[in-house]
Amino acid sequence: xxxxxxxxxxxxxxxxxxxxxxxxAAYASGTTYAAGTTASVAGSAGLITVYKSLxxxxxxxxxASSPTWWSSLGETYQVYSGAATYxxxxxxIDTTNHLVYESLAASNTGNALTKEDKWxxxxxxxxxxxxxxxxxxxxxxxxxxxxxxxxxxxxxxIGFSGLVGNSxxxxxxxxxxxxxxHTEDLNTREVAxxxxxxxRPFSTKKAFALxxxxxxxxxxxxxxxxxxxxxxxxxxxxxxxxxxxxxVQYDAESDVLNFSTVTRNFDGSTSAMVQRxxxxxxxxxxxxxxxxxxxxxxxxDALNGVPAYWAGLSDSGDGYFEALLILGFYKRFSINxxxxxRAVVSLELEEI
Numbered sequence: 001x002x003x004x005x006x007x008x009x010x011x012x013x014x015x016x017x018x019x020x021x022x023x024x025a026a027y028a029s030g031t032t033y034a035a036g037t038t039a040s041v042a043g044s045a046g047l048i049t050v051y052k053s054l055x056x057x058x059x060x061x062x063x064a065s066s067p068t069w070w071s072s073l074g075e076t077y078q079v080y081s082g083a084a085t086y087x088x089x090x091x092x093i094d095t096t097n098h099l100v101y102e103s104l105a106a107s108n109t110g111n112a113l114t115k116e117d118k119w120x121x122x123x124x125x126x127x128x129x130x131x132x133x134x135x136x137x138x139x140x141x142x143x144x145x146x147x148x149x150x151x152x153x154x155x156x157x158i159g160f161s162g163l164v165g166n167s168x169x170x171x172x173x174x175x176x177x178x179x180x181x182h183t184e185d186l187n188t189r190e191v192a193x194x195x196x197x198x199x200r201p202f203s204t205k206k207a208f209a210l211x212x213x214x215x216x217x218x219x220x221x222x223x224x225x226x227x228x229x230x231x232x233x234x235x236x237x238x239x240x241x242x243x244x245x246x247x248v249q250y251d252a253e254s255d256v257l258n259f260s261t262v263t264r265n266f267d268g269s270t271s272a273m274v275q276r277x278x279x280x281x282x283x284x285x286x287x288x289x290x291x292x293x294x295x296x297x298x299x300x301d302a303l304n305g306v307p308a309y310w311a312g313l314s315d316s317g318d319g320y321f322e323a324l325l326i327l328g329f330y331k332r333f334s335i336n337x338x339x340x341x342r343a344v345v346s347l348e349l350e351e352i
Contacts, residue, residue: 001245001286001347002211004157004309005302006238009131015148015220019139020076021127022095023048033058038073046078046091074141076126085109091122098128130234133307133327133352136277138162138235144226145234154217157242159209159309161327162235165227166204172213173220180214184316207325208316209309211242236327238309243299245286245345248312252284254323257350279351282326284312286345293335293343300333307352328352 007013027039033053040048041063051063051070063070077100078084080092086108093100094113100122101113111118124132130139130147139145144165158170165186172180186205191197213221221239225232256278263272288296312324332348 001248001284001345002157002209002242002311002314003245003299003303004159004209004238004240004242004311005299005306006133006308007151007153007155007240009128009149009239013149013151014128014131015150017127017139017145017147018073019127019130019141019145019147020050020074021093021098021125022079023050023076027051027063029060029062031059039063042078045089046086047075048078049075072142074126080113082110082112093125095125098125099123100125130237133236133238133309136162136235136352138164138233140231140233142231144224145232146222146224147237149221149223149239151219151221151239152217154215155219155221155239155241156213156215157209157211157240158213158221158223159207159238159311159327160225160234160236161207161309161325162233163206163208163225164204164231164233165225167226168208169222169224169226170210170213171222172216173222174214174216174218179216179219180212182210184208205316205322207322209311209314209325211314215241236309238327240309243295245296245299245347246288246292247286248324249285249287252312252320252324253282255281255283257281280326280328281331281348281350282310282312282324283346283348284324286347288335288343288345290341290343293337296345297335300330300335303330305329310349326351 023040024038027041035053035056037053040050042048050073052073054069058069061069077091077093086103088103088106090103091100101119102122104120105118108118113119123135123137126139129137167186168184170182188203188205225234258278259276261274265271307329310326313321326349328349328351331350334346336344
């Protein structure tokens with residue numbers, strides 16, 4: 001069992017990202033755009049789509065209907081202004097705290113985002129969604145997502161979950177020199193027989209982890225998630241220094257908390273069913289060396305009520321890897337000192 005306590009990704013640490021947060025100037029049909037220049041198009045309820053010009057001399061080509069002249073860079077929302085008037089349902093972003101809010105009232109003018117009767121906090125902005133592990137959110141961008149992180153401290157591990165894409169590349173640079181590169185093929189196909197071989201659709205990995213990053217204090221870590229078509233998505237990217245607890249034993253369990261509800265009539269027939277998300281959980285026993293007991297006890301205290309990236313297996317290619325992966329918190333973490341040289345950890349984890 002490896003666990004990555006998350007390193008908080010702040011403005012100072014997130015060096016750059018291709019995910020848009022603050023929209024550029026609005027598109028103007030009479031303006032000539034050079035290749036690489038960006039422009040935005042406002043939609044309803046505060047939604048803004050950002051486009052990049054693909055050619056020089058780009059004038060009079062409407063971004064949404066001119067794919068040879070423009071490519072979409074993704075979506076964001078309007079930046080909050082105390083002087084603007086917002087309708088009920090309009091969304092805005094707070095660029096200081098990187099959060100999205102939704103207006104709860106019509107003619108909403110001059111009300112601070114902290115007024116809970118006027119604004120509802122929705123979650124992180126698209127740029128920071130992949131680094132916010134307290135919510136089930138994802139950074140989404142057409143084609144690919146590239147984020148560059150400068151931790152400023154030693155970090156030897158990185159874990160991903162909620163991925164949508166076909167490949168991922170992690171590069172570590174020190175003093176301008178690439179010292180580590182890993183390319184992960186996210187394409188998978190589980191074939192059990194000839195019928196599967198010919199007819200089963202392809203799928204992709206949702207998660208993988210690396211526990212061998214070179215822990216340079218001046219490391220610059222670049223992450224790229226690419227999709228051959230459609231949007232690339234990253235639900236979570238957790239960076240930090242891994243703590244090894246011990247080896248997960250046989251009989252580990254992968255389970256879910258089912259929050260769907262069923263209402264039945266007097267005769268037992270179903271009258272209504274409301275489908276809600278399942279929350280994954282795992283239960284496992286772990287062999288813990290006696291020499292590491294105090295270190296693991298300290299880890300237990302440090303992760304009390306703190307979400308982390310828990311990987312029961314270190315090999316992302318193992319068929320059980322995703323089943324024993326939890327981005328969440330521990331519900332039970334007991335250490336049984338039943339042997340003279342080894343303890344047994346009973347660990348119950350629940351997704352955030």
